[in-house]
Amino acid sequence: MHRQAELAVMAASEEAYPKDGRPEAAFVGRSNVGKSTLLNALLGRKKLAYTSAKPGKTRTINFYLVGEEYYFVDLPGYGYAQIDKKTRAAWERQMNGYLKNRETLAVVIQLVDSRHIPTELDVKMTQLLQKAGRPFLVAATKRDKLSNNQWQQMKGRILKKLDIAEEQLYPVSAMDKNSIFALRDAIIE
Secondary structure (H helix, E strand, O other): EEEOOOEEEEEOOOHHHHOOOOOOOEEEEEEOOOOHHHHHHHOOOOOOOOOOOOOOOOOOOOEEEEOEEEEEEEOOEEOOOOHHHHHHHHHEEEHHHHHHHHOOEEEEEEEEEEOOOOOOHHHHHHHHHHOOOOOOOEEEEOOOHOHHHHHHHHHHHHHHHHHHOOHEEEEEEOHHHHHHHHHHHHHHH
């Protein structure tokens, strides 16, 4: 894992995004799906990305510089944050603009909870990524909470609901280093 990682930029607007041309891997998912936990596991750090029991804490687009080579980008969670409609609309505009227009964005990792069928918001995000023509992977988090039989059933439901290819889906658990290594290698590739 990369231990040389640091929070480089917390951007509340496009003007604050890094301009150094390094490639970016963006992480997007519902609030409380485990984005910060997954980022910390991928980076081999415990507390670099802020985790909270209260969903919706990420309110900026956070750029983590990894090994001076590329950025992992933590996007605000969607679907839960208890904020007013005006602020939510502004977040959505910023996030959609980033996902559609950011030239240095190399890949998007959409997180879904492996224990639940993806929501309509998850489906809309997948469709946005497909329309934008962005390469993307789906990380099914919290895989350790399911038996192998339960996972096989949920895997089929996730693939069907999101209408994605099986090779795009990565079951992950912060407790299982092999799943983290597999996802990290796919991102870097």
